[in-house]
Every structure is written in structure tokens, then in C-alpha cells.
Amino acid sequence: MRADRLVSLLLLLQNRGRLTAPELAAELEVSVRTVYRDVEALAASGVPVVAERGPLGGYRLLGGYRTRLTGLNEAEAGALLLAALPGQAQDLGLGPVLASARRKVGAALPGAAAERMRLVGERFHLDAPGWFREADPAGHLAAVARAVWEQRVVRARYRRWRGEVRRELCPLGIVLKGGLWYLVAASGERADGPVRTYRIARLAEAEVTGTRFARPEGFELGAYWSRSAERLAAAVRQETAVVRLSPRAVKLLPMLFGAAGSEAAESAGEPDAAGWVQVRLPVEAEAVAVGDLLRLGAEAEVLAPAGLRAAVARTVAELAGRYRE
The missing domain is CATH 2.30.30 (SH3 type barrels.)
Incomplete structure (x- = not known):
């Protein structure tokens, strides 16, 4: 493990230039004291690493020194597929492997390409989970x-x-x-x-x-x-609801119903005198569809099928009675 860490430390200095001991410790997930020992080991092996004191100090490599120890092992090569998903790579137990692979790729690239890689990492981030939802506790x-x-x-x-x-x-x-x-x-x-x-x-x-x-x-x-x-999708959305929607509800359809909502909004009929339109919207089983459609609140009216309209009416009446109490 220490040999891998020494290579990682060397590649960090090569890719980023001057770094402080706390910055190196954070990247390598070790203590600052361990960084001090590892830097001493690198220097003893002939790597020209120097320490600079002061508020702008840190460790750096002398004279443009570059290592050729940039070959990816099998695990690192496989982990690169998850380079855009560091959090998910960590969940899979591949966080340290991915970090090592990225350092090696950065060290192997020529100057302009390495800088481009750094800029992309600074300016683009992919966050896979949806809004307002806790991540699955996927312990296994x-x-x-x-x-x-x-x-x-x-x-x-x-x-x-x-x-x-x-x-x-x-x-x-x-x-x-x-x-x-x-x-x-x-x-x-x-x-x-x-x-x-x-x-x-x-x-x-x-x-x-x-x-x-x-x-x-x-x-x-x-x-x-x-x-x-x-x-x-075919098994779940077996029913089609005919729904009358306000202009605001039409804008909410893609957000609440995804691709099905977008398609329904695009194929909406002509607006009536109040500006409302009719759409045909694929929905799930009645119990689920009632809850989904009620998210539109008073901006929607279910016209058909009759069973779904009645189910929505019963739910609304029950809610109204509860709030009157």
C-alpha cells in the first residue's frame, strides 16, 4: 500500500505543482505526519522534491521533473468508466482506485491535454440522483x-x-x-x-x-x-386519462410525468375560452393515478375514464371533509 501511495504522491506533485502537506493528506486520505514521512522517503530514493516555507510554501518537484510511472493497472483502467461519477464509484468501493487512475492519466497527458482535463473537472459535474430524494441505503x-x-x-x-x-x-x-x-x-x-x-x-x-x-x-x-x-413502462401505464388542464398545468406536465407528460403537452388540443386544453395522458393503476393527478391540484380536471374521474372526486371530497372538521 505504501508503494502505491508514494506513486500517488509523486503524481499529485507532477500534475498540480506546489501542494501543501495538508492538501496532500486530504487527497491521499492519510495524516499530515504520514505525508512528511512519505516525502522523506521520496527524497531518499532520489526524487527531487523540495519544501518551501512561508504562506505560499509547500512541496514541489524541481526543474520540471516527470516520472514515467503512469501505467494503469487493470482495476484502474476499469474504474475510469466511472470517472464522471466519483460519488457512485465510492459507493462501489472503487473511490481510491478511480482517484489513482485519474492521477495517472493526468500525468501521462501532454501539457495542453492535462490542463483541459483539469478544466473539465473544475467546470462540469454529474449528479445522478433526482432532486429531493435520499440516496438508497445500498449497504451491500x-x-x-x-x-x-x-x-x-x-x-x-x-x-x-x-x-x-x-x-x-x-x-x-x-x-x-x-x-x-x-x-x-x-x-x-x-x-x-x-x-x-x-x-x-x-x-x-x-x-x-x-x-x-x-x-x-x-x-x-x-x-x-x-x-x-x-x-x-408498457405494464405500468396501461390506462389513458383524458384531462383538462390550465396553462400552468400544461407547463407542469413534463416535470411531474416525464416523457409521457411532454408528449401529452405537445399533442394537446386547441384551448377553450378559458385557455384550458384537453390532453391524453398515460397513467398507472387507478390508485396510483389518483395520487399522480392530484399533484396538479385545482389546475386539472379528469374527464375520462369515468372510474378514474369518480375516484379523484371521492378523494377530493374526503379531503374537503377532513379539512372542514
Whole structure:
């Protein structure tokens, strides 16, 4: 571990120039005292690192010194795929590996390209989770990720709406969707069973066993996820509501209903005398649709189907009675 840390320290000085001991300690996640010892070790090995005192002081390399120790190992090369998601890489247990890979890439790039990389890192940031929602407490994420990588069977206890189940799973991949982590896995000790999707936050237990499995030939995670998402959308949104909307509600549709809301707003009919329009909006089952449509408040009126209109009316009447009390 210390050899890796010394290389990281050297690459930090090479990529960024002058850095103080506290700055190096924060980057390497060690104490300042450890930084002092590591700098002494670098100097003793012949690396021309010097200390400058004063408020603008710190450590730097002499005379444009550059190291050639910039080759990526396998773990670092794989971690680069998550370079735009440092928080999620940390969740997967790849935070230190990703940081090391980025330092090596920066050291290997010529001056202009390295500066461009630094500027992009300063000016662009990707935050995957949605607004106003806590991140999933995916406590078993790192273990599951290791099982995916090593192709090992996982003994899992999974919480479903109807109770818990115990399964032996062959983990084929992990997907981050809207800030939520999902495991794609085949059931059983062989990966030729049915492939399903599991929300990792609902794993009550996840024991990585010593049993290895062979991945199904031709399985592609991206293709599976696209097909699965399409099937879910088709199964969930089986009803279409006819809704009369105010101009303000039309603007809210994309925000509240996503792509379905955007399509409904674009295909809205002509405004009536009050400026309201009719739209056809795909909705979920009645119990879910009532709650979704009530988010529009008094800016919307459900016209059809009759059952959904009646259900919204009952809910509104119940709310009105409760507030009168």
C-alpha cells in the first residue's frame, strides 16, 4: 500500500505543482505526519522534491521533473468508466482506485491535454440522483459489485412487498437508474435461470460465496435493461386519462410525468375560452393515478375514464371533509 501511495504522491506533485502537506493528506486520505514521512522517503530514493516555507510554501518537484510511472493497472483502467461519477464509484468501493487512475492519466497527458482535463473537472459535474430524494441505503453494493466482477454466486435475502424471499443469484450486472442501484441477476447457481432485476437497497443479506458461474453467452447488460424498461413502462401505464388542464398545468406536465407528460403537452388540443386544453395522458393503476393527478391540484380536471374521474372526486371530497372538521 505504501508503494502505491508514494506513486500517488509523486503524481499529485507532477500534475498540480506546489501542494501543501495538508492538501496532500486530504487527497491521499492519510495524516499530515504520514505525508512528511512519505516525502522523506521520496527524497531518499532520489526524487527531487523540495519544501518551501512561508504562506505560499509547500512541496514541489524541481526543474520540471516527470516520472514515467503512469501505467494503469487493470482495476484502474476499469474504474475510469466511472470517472464522471466519483460519488457512485465510492459507493462501489472503487473511490481510491478511480482517484489513482485519474492521477495517472493526468500525468501521462501532454501539457495542453492535462490542463483541459483539469478544466473539465473544475467546470462540469454529474449528479445522478433526482432532486429531493435520499440516496438508497445500498449497504451491500460493494459486495454485490465484487460478486459481479468475480462471477461468484450470491446467497441473498430479498425484501419484497409480499414478504422476504431467499435466493441464490448469479449477478450479471449493476445498473444506476435515477440515483437508485439495481442488480441484474439470474436465479440459481447456474446463470441459465430466469434473469430478473433486484433493487439493491432491498437486499437484507448478500453473502458472496466461493462458487463461480459462467456468464450466459451473448448476454448484454445494456440491451437487457432497455428491454426490461420498455416492458415495465408498457405494464405500468396501461390506462389513458383524458384531462383538462390550465396553462400552468400544461407547463407542469413534463416535470411531474416525464416523457409521457411532454408528449401529452405537445399533442394537446386547441384551448377553450378559458385557455384550458384537453390532453391524453398515460397513467398507472387507478390508485396510483389518483395520487399522480392530484399533484396538479385545482389546475386539472379528469374527464375520462369515468372510474378514474369518480375516484379523484371521492378523494377530493374526503379531503374537503377532513379539512372542514
